Amino acid sequence: MGLGVESKLGDSIVTTKLDHAINWGRSYSLWPMAFGTACCGIEFMAVAGSKYDLSRFGAEVVRFSPRQADLLIVAGTISYKQAPILKKIYEQMCEPKWVISMGACACSGGFYDNYTTVQGIDQIIPVDEYIAGCPPRPEAVLDAIMRIQEKAKDESILKDRVKDYKGFLDV
């Protein structure tokens, strides 16, 4: 497709599966919402910066409104005080949506094993990809985005994505 190949095909038709075409489009135009709270948020800025250049993966349109985004990148520590906000942000995103948990704090609470830190955001919202590191290097973030792209290629518009998730804020 593209690049003027159509002219060679004349009136003929290109057929594909609807799932395939949509997944192809989705995986190369992820719109991330960076939920940056702490150090990882600063490192996410480096991922978006010119050296690591997120736009090579079609994911440079960083949205700060969850309603316009389909990839939630939780970059930083989530405290119990922050938890209801993160959940609300997640719920405001339209389907299909993916979640990357960036860094040790978001994945497991990191070394903040204490009274204020949620020990992993997967206790609040479902997570698709985890990135280790404190903070992770930008390459690791790019790797996770590529894994999300792979996942996006396996979707079907006929099936619901998130099945039965229940976090501690779902009562």
Next chain:
Amino acid sequence: MFNCDMLIDSKDLKSTIFKLKNDENYTILLDITALDYSKYPDITPSRFAVVYILRDSTFKKQISIKSFVDDNTLEIDSICDLYESANWAERETYDQYGIKFVGHPNLKRVLNHHQFLGHPLRKDYETTKGQICTQTEDLMDEMLPLLKSKGYNDEEIKDLMLLNVGPSHPASHGTIRNFVAMEGETITACITEIGYLHRGFEKSCENHTYSQIIPYTDRLNYCSAILNNIGYSKAVEEMLGIDITPRAKMIRIVIGELSRIIDHLVCNAANMVDLGGLTNFWYLFAPRDKAYELLSKLTGARLTNTYTRIGGLEFDLYDGFNEDLFDVLKDVETAIDDALSLIAHNKIFLDRTQDVGVIKADFALKNGISGPNLRAAGVAHDLRKDKPYYGYENFDFDMIIGSHGDVYDRMMCRFEEMKQSIKIIKQAMKNLPDGAINVNAPGILLPSKKDVYGNIEGLMNQFKLTFEGIHVPKGEYYSSTEAANGELGFFIVSDGSGRPYKVKCRPPCFYSLAAYSKIVEGGMLADAVVTMASMNFIAGEFDR
């Protein structure tokens, strides 16, 4: 043994501080915290004590005052009417320890959420006992009295627009929530709520050894992690009474100033993004990334470096460091020039920043604002000049002072301070002494691996230092350094064991954020966003 300079009865506290302020010119309140002595080895008159740290108007002297609080009432007089900065400081002490400050206008939690029960920094509060928060506070309990005090009646309040800016808002660069009441585009009342990134730094410190705390300090102001490492290590070294080697001092200066440059780059770049000037972001972030490459070569990490050790440094400079460093500095200089060429004579930029978010000098001092924000307001205070450490007095550099205290001055001060930091680094690299980077002190620094595997003393030493930690002599001590955001202080209490009894960080931007609402009230909403960016609030620092 270090102790607080004054121990006074809680009944005389307010009058004593009043006297210190008026007769001896201790006009700046640096910090307030409390101490829970319930697990302390010594017997004390009561369980809790409150500690105040003040600085005088010449910036040369500081004083710490301790006062024991009656166990039955847990009450002490508030000093909010003497110092504006006491407001949030007392709220935090109430939040963390449950000390009641009599006469405080709004004594409620500041770091922990409103559904939280108990006071986490008390010694009987279990470290890992988290408490779930199901919803965010509506803050009307603060907003209504504030609006009433400004002369609005119930009908008029209904006509105002109430708006949440944050806690998840791109302009907050973190997790600040500003709840504003607006008349058209003008902010009539603003309430700042923090604590969304409260990570329990101080509680975590109490159950780690002195060396294990260094990684936690990285994550205070994560834009300039090494400056926090230096501030903390310096405080512990002073308690231990050790003088680090000349080479270590010089390397700390070089890397510290490089961190200051990175911090200012991030602040100014983000500020200009908020103004709509995205090009500056690319210009300023390119050398920052290069500086991170250098740091990752030197320390193994880009952002959170954990570079210092108690008594020295983790690594010596690598071969070729000099070339890499000067390469970075050259790029920084170019980036500053490029950015300035876009904004220095740009009418839109000048209109958006000049006379916007003005901080007056006396307002800044009353509110405990320090660092570039204070200097931009025209106050010549820099701990590197006023209380020089590591030989800063031998360097030729200027303190950058603003005249108006507006957004423009703060940005230009940061640009100029970067140039001064470059100047310091160049002088330091020229005079870099040879020799060891660590002091020769077996009870403080880990032995070499050759000794660990080669002889029993080395093995024992390694084992003891790892499991028990460095034994810091019993005492209470406050030490501060000039970090990127201002005076970063650490108040450390040791009970003589390998873990601190208490660590209190005095975060510079906690105090500037406390003053923020008063700065933006009466201004436009769009100006409040720019003002917020120009004051460089780092969530890891003010929330800890």
